[in-house]
Ligand SMILES: O=C(O)CCC(=O)C(=O)O
């Protein structure tokens with residue numbers, strides 16, 4: 001374990017030092033090494049599964065459906081169905097390597113009021129979840145059904161906040177056990193679970209030792225990824241979402257990739273199997289001993305204890321309370337070490353595989369069709385956990401595929417170690433209502449993917465988004481900063497700049513670009529998506545647009561100053577350069593957003609979802625201080641600089 005830990009650490013260090021070019025070379029080398037082979041992966045019915053989980057995927061924790069309060073399941077599932085029926089879940093038109101692609105899954109963001117979550121050049125604006133607090137304040141931004149739905153997801157969030165670090169390492173070792181035992185039984189007799197391509201690796205011990213021998217391997221992050229992500233024209237699905245994440249992995253300096261699915265694992269305990277008191281509660285990676293070591297059942301008590309607590313027992317704001325463990329029969333040292341967790345957003349995912357014609361096959365392990373390709377979650381606080389609720393809904397048509405014998409009819413999560421083609425992937429089937437946590441550095445050292453089953457499925461993925469520049473209060477205060485340099489004559493209403501210090505002017509122009517491109521255009525690009533369901537963002541966006549318009553006035557005044565005859569040369573050159581660089585950036589970004597709004601994919605959207613290129617105004621709009629198209633002004637400033 002220690003050796004492996006060191007390996008991971010050194011891998012991390014290497015990663016951060018890597019340039020894109022180096023990564024590409026590394027990737028190519030690994031792919032070459034891999035050739036046509038698939039990398040093995042283990043599922044619950046494979047020998048060595050628990051050991052692999054324990055040794056290489058220890059940040060993954062599974063919380064079985066049966067160990068959550070039944071009424072919570074009921075409310076959360078009803079909420080997800082409500083959101084679907086209202087049409088709140090939409091595919092995002094994201095940008096990957098300068099190309100537009102739709103995500104295969106439909107999404108919505110819920111979270112703390114005013115929070116946003118940015119991924120793949122797309123800023124999602126949270127529909128506020130309605131906690132009891134905000135209820136008291138009497139928010140009326142959406143209809144009662146939607147409010148109730150948001151509140152249910154907030155309750156789930158509250159549950160996760162207090163739950164995610166509740167288990168100590170020791171607890172995990174004893175708690176999961178019962179599921180474990182079943183897994184083991186499955187293991188012995190199951191031959192189906194072997195990797196089709198590389199059965200020698202289906203034995204965990206074997207693979208582990210292979211891994212140790214081979215030392216630090218980098219992953220295979222495929223060029224393949226890159227290539228496939230290119231064609232997203234069809235406007236959907238499989239290939240896109242991969243592309244989707246490929247950039248993400250790029251940002252996070254890794255790649256996403258592999259794990260596999262095997263045909264036969266049905267041995268993991270399902271919620272229904274356990275619902276009659278056999279519930280294992282926490283199933284997590286394993287018990288650290290040998291494969292035959294029996295796993296304890298002690299854990300069973302904990303979920304029972306938890307269920308006695310009502311949701312209102314879970315308070316996430318108050319650290320003291322959280323640590324004292326409401327809903328938890330024991331203090332939780334692990335939580336103390338890691339700190340209290342406050343998930344501030346949840347990204348909801350939904351996909352009905354029967355409506356998706358072209359889901360992509362998982363390329364590295366042969367795990368099956370992917371709903372979400374390999375990726376790291378981005379825009380999160382470093383090493384913060386992610387908690388996921390998985391709900392597979394069975395339509396009236398009837399049969400659930402759960403419990404079915406064919407593995408590929410079930411939804412599964414794939415995990416792989418980043419930059420590593422030697423550690424087998426891990427494949428975890430999920431039953432409806434199961435939850436899993438990615439803790440510690442799992443998200444940064446590993447990648448995950450979602451493998452599609454047959455039935456429609458929702459997931460609610462709770463995250464600690466890195467919001468330092470991503471909240472409404474943040475951008476509002478930035479706007480105030482910029483506008484503090486604008487003086488308005490109380491008599492005449494005419495405007496002037498308070499200071500002409502180049503650093504101040506530059507700062508103001510940067511804020512101008514930030515509010516225009518990170519907020520206004522991001523928001524309108526998503527069409528009526530937000531205002532249709534919930535009016536929470538409407539007013540703030542109007543206000544931001546007003547502020548932005550005043551910043552247009554500021555730029556106009558800045559330009560007038562720069563063009564003023566008789567102004568001293570030195571200061572003027574510096575000002576002109578500052579202005580030129582801000583305007584050039586603005587001009588390019590406006591063009592990019594125009595292109596995104598008018599792309600052929602964007603045209604496929606119904607009017608209410610279609611991107612809006614806003615703010616936009618015509619050349620002769622008297623209310624606007626400057627033209628939309630900045631080309632002429634840029635030329636003017638450039639030639640002014642030449643003449644200096
Ligand atoms: O649906 C899941 O289980 C996970 C989805 C996911 O990885 C994501 O939204 O980032």
Ligand SMILES: [Fe+2]
Pocket residue numbers: 375376377448
């Ligand atoms: Fe993810």
